[in-house]
Amino acid sequence: MIQRTQQVLRGRTAIVTGASSGIGRAIAEQLGAAGAHVFLVGRRVEPMEATRSQIIGDGGDATVVQADVRSPAAVRGIVDRAVAETGTLNIMVNNAGVYDPASICEGDPENWLAMLETNILAVLVGCQAAVRAMRAIKAEGHIVNIASNAAQRRDSGVYGSTKHAVDSISGSLRNELEGDTIRVTNILPGIYATNLSRDWDPAFVQGLLDRAGIDHRVVRGEYLPEDVLTHLKGPMRQIMGDPADVARAVFYAVTQPIDVNVLDICIRPPKRIDLPG
Ligand SMILES: NC(=O)c1ccc[n+]([C@@H]2O[C@H](COP(=O)([O-])OP(=O)(O)OC[C@H]3O[C@@H](n4cnc5c(N)ncnc54)[C@H](OP(=O)(O)O)[C@@H]3O)[C@@H](O)[C@H]2O)c1
Incomplete structure (x- = not known):
């Protein structure tokens, strides 16, 4: 269940990629319920329209953007549009992701490409575009990257290797932004x-x-x-777990004062299970 809060994010703009489903949808609902204008990004419009209606009902605002985050131009276009239409950008959640369990010996390189472009390239481009926009408008901002518990194991397959990359991108970007008013939080969910x-x-x-x-x-x-x-x-x-649990963790991170850096949040339900390969 998302947390009903005061409208602490009123006047803030957030972009959530992968907002048509699961964790991204829950994050969009949580940020919208706190008053943010949320740009919902995904390929399937229908579920995002339903989320948009819910956010507006909760007192926030939302814009649905149908886009494929595997395209760098599309990701940059979303950031430009959010700033042009609302005048600001404060929260960038790089959440869109895909999963392929196939082993290194048996996997299909086309599926690996989809994971590399969605889980890594889109996160990199999303980070870069958001930082450039936040710097240009001198915004206080948060970048949230959705990694995975899989980044805590060395034997978590090709999917896990993409999440190790997200972990490393978050850490590196955080160092690059020490002198900026932009914080970076890396979220490592277990099974949701x-x-x-x-x-x-x-x-x-x-x-x-x-x-x-x-x-x-x-x-x-x-x-x-x-x-x-x-x-x-x-x-x-x-x-x-319930994706709303992850959404509340994101809400916590992005509502901290700008001089508080929430580095990593590892979150999972009480019992750990490992996915079969
Ligand atoms: N569920 C878990 O147990 C778990 C655990 C650890 C980490 N995660 C991570 O959490 C994130 C969200 O996953 P989820 O569990 O919520 O899965 P999900 O329900 O399948 O949602 C994935 C989202 O990503 C979007 N997406 C995928 N490819 C896209 C593309 N090329 N362009 C635009 N949007 C794209 C999907 O939207 P469309 O299909 O509409 O494009 C969907 O909204 C992922 O990064 C995942 O790796 C999940």
């Missing part, structure tokens, strides 16, 4: 109930649904219906 699970081993996800008593047949690559994800968060709460 989102549509990222459509690319997990289907037998594993089916096992989770069966244990939760949810009657749904899992097919690799197919989006799980929203009501399935909602139900999953209940009985599986010990091992599979």
Whole structure:
């Protein structure tokens, strides 16, 4: 559940990539509920329109931007648009991500390219574009990069290697920005109930649904219906968290005074499970 707060982010502009689903959607809802104007970025418009309506109902404002973050020009265009339409940019959440569990020996390089471009390149371009915009308008800003618990293990596969890269990008950028009024927070979530699970081993996800008593047949690559994800968060709460928990952590980081640097937030449900490869 997102935290109902006073409108502490009124007058602030935030961009959230990957806001059509899961963790990004929850972050967008949380920032919007606190009064921010949120630019929701993703490829699927329908869920973002629903989130936009919810944010407006909560007293914030929102703009839906259909874009593929694998394109650097598209990412730069979103940042330019947010500044042009609202006059500022204060929060950049580089969240969009994809997951491919295949091993190094068996994986498809096309899927690796999708992970490299979405999970790393788009984060780099998002950071660069946001910093340039924040510097140009002398804004106080926060950049939030969504890494993963996978960045804490050396054997977390190709996906994990992209999240090690995010970890390193956050640390390096933080050093570059010591003299700026821009803080950088790296978020390392464990397992959360989102549509990222459509690319997990289907037998594993089916096992989770069966244990939760949810009657749904899992097919690799197919989006799980929203009501399935909602139900999953209940009985599986010990091992599979609610994306809103991550959103509250982001809210904490971006509402600290500008001279407080929240470096990393590792967050996960009480029980740890490792995804099968
Ligand atoms: N769920 C977990 O257990 C977990 C754990 C650790 C880290 N994470 C990280 O959390 C972040 C969010 O993932 P999630 O779990 O919320 O998964 P999700 O429900 O699948 O959401 C992923 C989001 O990324 C967007 N996206 C993917 N490729 C894109 C592209 N090329 N251009 C624009 N948007 C794109 C998707 O939007 P469209 O499909 O509409 O484009 C969607 O909104 C990812 O970086 C993921 O690696 C998740």
